[in-house]
Amino acid sequence: MKKIPLSSPDIGPRELDLINEVLRTPYLSIGPMIERFEKAVATYLGVCHAVAVSSGTAGLHLAVIASGVGEGEMVITTPFSFVATANVILYERATPIFVDVDSATGNIDPSLVAECVYDLSKGGKSAHRRLPPAMRSPKSDIRNLKSILPIHCFGQPADMDPMKETAQRNHLRVIEDACEAIGAEYKGRKAGTLGDAAVYGFYPNKQITTGEGGIIVTNREEWDFLFRSLRNQGRDFSNERLNHERLGYNYRLGEMSAALGLAQLGRIEELLSKRERVAAWYNKHLPDTEWVERPHIASTTTRMSWFVYVVRIKPPAHRDEMMHKLAEAGIPSRPYFTPIHLQPYYRDRFGYKRGDFPIAETLGDMSLALPFSSVMTEEEVEYVCHVLKKILQK
Ligand SMILES: *Cc1c(COP(=O)(O)O)cnc(C)c1O
Numbered sequence: 001m002k003k004i005p006l007s008s009p010d011i012g013p014r015e016l017d018l019i020n021e022v023l024r025t026p027y028l029s030i031g032p033m034i035e036r037f038e039k040a041v042a043t044y045l046g047v048c049h050a051v052a053v054s055s056g057t058a059g060l061h062l063a064v065i066a067s068g069v070g071e072g073e074m075v076i077t078t079p080f081s082f083v084a085t086a087n088v089i090l091y092e093r094a095t096p097i098f099v100d101v102d103s104a105t106g107n108i109d110p111s112l113v114a115e116c117v118y119d120l121s122k123g124g125k126s127a128h129r130r131l132p133p134a135m136r137s138p139k140s141d142i143r144n145l146k147s148i149l150p151i152h153c154f155g156q157p158a159d160m161d162p163m164k165e166t167a168q169r170n171h172l173r174v175i176e177d178a179c180e181a182i183g184a185e186y187k188g189r190k191a192g193t194l195g196d197a198a199v200y201g202f203y204p205n206k207q208i209t210t211g212e213g214g215i216i217v218t219n220r221e222e223w224d225f226l227f228r229s230l231r232n233q234g235r236d237f238s239n240e241r242l243n244h245e246r247l248g249y250n251y252r253l254g255e256m257s258a259a260l261g262l263a264q265l266g267r268i269e270e271l272l273s274k275r276e277r278v279a280a281w282y283n284k285h286l287p288d289t290e291w292v293e294r295p296h297i298a299s300t301t302t303r304m305s306w307f308v309y310v311v312r313i314k315p316p317a318h319r320d321e322m323m324h325k326l327a328e329a330g331i332p333s334r335p336y337f338t339p340i341h342l343q344p345y346y347r348d349r350f351g352y353k354r355g356d357f358p359i360a361e362t363l364g365d366m367s368l369a370l371p372f373s374s375v376m377t378e379e380e381v382e383y384v385c386h387v388l389k390k391i392l393q394k
């Protein structure tokens with residue numbers, strides 16, 4: 001059997017046609033394609049504004065800026081994510097305040113978010129212990145807290161309603177890291193349309209890709225202007241002169257990438273249902289056992305947007321050993337995620353250690369992402385499951 005890749009993009013003829021169309025025009029950046037892509041995404045999601053940017057990380061950075069986060073301020077987020085979620089908070093010299101996750105879904109736990117907000121509002125000792133160990137100071141309290149940044153882990157929506165209630169009561173913004181979840185639905189509503197702004201990512205392993213790229217969506221018109229300005233060096237768009245009104249960035253998405261995204265979005269139902277089918281094959285060929293647990297779907301998830309297929313390897317089986325043995329059989333797999341607070345940079349800078357967020361750590365120890373993409377065949381899925389079961393039998 002040919003080597004099974006960990007992930008794979010799914011590129012059709014329309015993708016090639018649209019990119020060719022761009023190359024026959026003089027517009028390789030800031031042309032008509034990015035506008036078409038943005039309109040199509042806004043229509044698909046049913047939101048007012050969509051602003052395409054050069055990566056998911058860039059989009060999250062701008063959303064954090066829009067939510068009013070600056071030096072010395074705080075954002076509540078999850079340690080069980082890709083490092084970008086917390087890095088964008090550090091870009092603004094603010095502090096990520098981690099709270100632990102729900103053990104079934106790996107999503108941030110809304111009751112722990114509420115407790116954390118309460119502790120910060122009390123100030124003093126209870127606020128202190130919410131801060132990273134290396135920066136516990138009596139000065140921080142609820143006034144420094146600006147927003148909540150949940151992610152929709154592996155394509156499953158976080159439990160947003162209770163979190164939004166906490167946010168509303170405390171005048172906090174909610175930014176959704178929806179980079180893994182385009183098309184997912186929470187109680188019938190699309191993930192990424194539930195907060196003040198959301199960001200989707202289009203790296204090649206995501207459900208749809210632009211190569212590198214991302215998009216910010218919002219219903220706030222003033223934020224739409226802000227995002228357009230910030231992604232383009234802080235330019236003021238209300239006049240023709242080259243006025244730079246604020247500190248901006250070059251976070252633009254090129255026309256070829258936008259063309260790729262537009263073609264991919266046109267096939268989103270096809271791509272999502274192919275991924276759904278691959279996940280169903282895994283569920284069929286990989287029965288739950290004592291040692292392997294399949295993904296959990298929450299009752300609030302009315303549609304899963306399968307980004308990865310992550311199983312939990314439980315004792316006496318070892319996740320890392322499983323990963324190495326799979327690799328020997330030519331099957332790539334990855335631990336997913338190593339919690340952010342245990343990443344070397346975060347340990348060094350903030351003094352985090354094992355035990356700080358036990359649920360995220362347990363999930364991080366057990367989670368193994370298996371090969372997954374819309375182009376995977378049932379034969380390939382069967383082979384992966386067969387090898388996995390054989391390793392477990394030993
Ligand atoms: C993919 C991803 C991002 C964005 O990644 P980029 O490589 O910057 O596009 C952000 N957060 C999460 C949780 C992701 O999975």
